[in-house]
Structures are given as C-alpha cells and as structure tokens.
Amino acid sequence: MFADHDELMRRIERDLLDGYDEELEMEIEDRRMDEVLTEGMSRSEEEVAARISYFKTLFHLQGELVKLQEWVVSQRSKVVILFEGRDAAGKGGVIKRITQRLNPRVCRVVALPAPNDRERTQWYFQRYVPHLPAAGEIVLFDRSWYNRAGVESVMGFCSEDEVEEFYRSVPEFERMLVRSGIRLIKYWFSISDEEQHLRFLSRMHDPLKQWKLSPMDLESRRRWEAYTKAKEIMLERTHIAEAPWWVVQAVDKKKARLNCIHHLLSQFDYREVERPEIVLPERIRHANYIRHPVPAAMMVPEVY
Numbered sequence: 671m672f673a674d675h676d677e678l679m680r681r682i683e684r685d686l687l688d689g690y691d692e693e694l695e696m697e698i699e700d701r702r703m704d705e706v707l708t709e710g711m712s713r714s715e716e717e718v719a720a721r722i723s724y725f726k727t728l729f730h731l732q733g734e735l736v737k738l739q740e741w742v743v744s745q746r747s748k749v750v751i752l753f754e755g756r757d758a759a760g761k762g763g764v765i766k767r768i769t770q771r772l773n774p775r776v777c778r779v780v781a782l783p784a785p786n787d788r789e790r791t792q793w794y795f796q797r798y799v800p801h802l803p804a805a806g807e808i809v810l811f812d813r814s815w816y817n818r819a820g821v822e823s824v825m826g827f828c829s830e831d832e833v834e835e836f837y838r839s840v841p842e843f844e845r846m847l848v849r850s851g852i853r854l855i856k857y858w859f860s861i862s863d864e865e866q867h868l869r870f871l872s873r874m875h876d877p878l879k880q881w882k883l884s885p886m887d888l889e890s891r892r893r894w895e896a897y898t899k900a901k902e903i904m905l906e907r908t909h910i911a912e913a914p915w916w917v918v919q920a921v922d923k924k925k926a927r928l929n930c931i932h933h934l935l936s937q938f939d940y941r942e943v944e945r946p947e948i949v950l951p952e953r954i955r956h957a958n959y960i961r962h963p964v965p966a967a968m969m970v971p972e973v974y
Contacts, residue, residue, distance in 0.1 A: 685872040741940035746805035755859030757887040758869035781812040819904040854913040859920040
C-alpha cells in the first residue's frame with residue numbers, strides 16, 4: 671500500500687495536525703492568525719501560507735453560513751442535508767465546520783444509533799421522520815436512511831427483499847419530502863482505498879481519536895469492494911431530479927470542507943437579512959439589593 675515508510679509517517683503526521691487545527695479554529699478568533707499557526711512549529715513558509723489561506727476562506731464561508739441561517743429563519747424554510755460516504759471520509763469534519771458558528775436551535779445534527787428491536791419492526795423511514803425540520807430549521811443527517819443501501823446491505827443486517835423495497839420506496843419518500851416544502855440536499859464523500867487506510871492508521875496512533883475506530887469500521891476495510899458496489903448501485907438508483915446526489919472529492923480534507931460548504935451555499939438564493947440595531951438596556955438597580963456570597967463549599971476548586 672505504502673512503499674515509503676517515511677512518507678507514510680509524514681502523511682499520518684499531517685492528518686493528525688489537521689485534527690488539531692479544529693481546536694485552533696476557535697482560538698484564532700482571539701489572536702493573530704499567523705501567530706497561532708506558526709508558534710512552536712517548524713513548518714515551511716508554503717505550508718504556513720496554505721494553512722492561513724484555508725482558515726481565511728473557511729471563516730469567510732462560515733460568515734456566509736450565518737447569513738444563510740438567518741435567511742432560512744426569515745423565510746421559514748425547511749432544509750435537510752444528508753452526509754454519506756465511507757468510514758473516515760470526512761463527513762464529521764465538514765459537519766463540524768458547518769455548525770461551528772451557527773445557532774443550535776436553528777441548525778442541528780442528527781446521528782442516529784443502530785435501530786433497537788422495536789424500531790426494526792417499524793416502517794423503515796419512521797425513525798427518521800421525527801427528526802425532520804419545522805419551518806426555519808436546518809437538519810444535518812450524519813448518515814441517514816441510506817444506511818440500508820450501505821452498511822445494512824453489505825453487512826447482511828437486512829434481506830435482499832428489504833433492500834429492493836428500500837430502492838422502490840426511497841425516491842417516492844424523498845419526492846414527498848420535497849413536495850411538502852423541504853429542501854433536500856444529498857452529499858457523498860468520496861475517498862480512495864489508500865486514503866482510508868491512511869486515516870485509519872492515523873486514528874490508531876491518536877489517543878483522542880481511537881474511539882472513532884469501531885469493529886464495524888475495521889470490517890468495512892475488509893469489505894471495500896462490496897461497499898464500492900453498493901455505493902454505485904445506490905447512486906444510480908436514487909439520483910433523482912428532485913433530490914440529486916452531489917459527490918465531494920474528499921481525499922484532501924481541507925479542500926473537501928471548503929468545496930462542500932461553497933457548494934451548499936450556492937444551492938440557495940439567500941441574502942443578508944437586515945436586523946434591527948441592538949441597544950443594550952440600562953440595568954435596573956435597587957438601593958436595598960444585596961448580593962450574598964456563594965458558600966466556599968460550593969465553589970469549583972481553581973486548579974488552573
């Protein structure tokens with residue numbers, strides 16, 4: 671898979687660094703960008719410039735996402751965005767960047783666990799319906815009803831008849847959602863066999879990410895070709911005019927995030943919503959008001 675061990679280790683290091691950048695994204699708001707990105711690091715000027723460019727573009731796009739959010743609220747729109755792809759394809763990373771600066775009461779993420787015994791007996795789409803948006807809401811599905819076309823089909827968690835019924839039903843289900851006024855956008859994150867292998871190795875070497883490697887993820891490596899075939903069938907049979915699939919080339923994580931957010935914004939004819947000027951009211955003060963001290967036993971120790 672990787673002929674050059676040193677190159678492999680360099681790529682793993684870059685992947686780990688990309689994860690740490692996520693924490694820096696919030697810190698950069700309060701400090702100079704070049705100061706944060708260069709302190710304590712021996713990086714080439716080209717690498718530093720590329721990271722600074724990435725962050726500048728990301729912050730600009732996130733500013734536009736805030737405008738989109740306000741427009742969705744003002745228009746009482748209903749938006750559903752599906753994120754699908756192989757394990758470690760970067761779905762979670764782009765979802766974090768989309769939601770990072772948005773109001774969680776407007777934009778929320780749905781990541782359902784495996785169905786329980788009761789849910790397995792329900793109409794297949796039933797467990798997803800309660801999570802659909804009301805007016806003025808955006809819902810991001812981190813994996814969705816397309817689990818049936820992917821993991822459930824490949825891992826044998828459902829029958830061939832159930833898979834076929836899914837393919838008959840899902841186009842009508844999605845058309846029904848669109849007719850009801852929901853804007854449905856579907857993204858598939860595409861990575862290579864080599865890149866997924868690299869990211870799994872990266873997770874194995876990062877104690878903060880080892881929880882992301884489940885037995886199901888490891889089994890998906892073994893069944894790469896089966897997942898490829900399932901993906902091809904899924905895209906062919908569920909790419910409909912009302913809700914087409916959009917494929918994000920995700921081998922480069924940072925580019926994938928920027929491209930996906932840029933494309934998402936382009937799907938809406940939104941505009942900045944004028945907001946009334948905010949005036950901070952004067953605090954009401956009473957001469958007899960006394961603030962009582964908090965008992966020391968209730969205070970969190972100031973260890974840091």
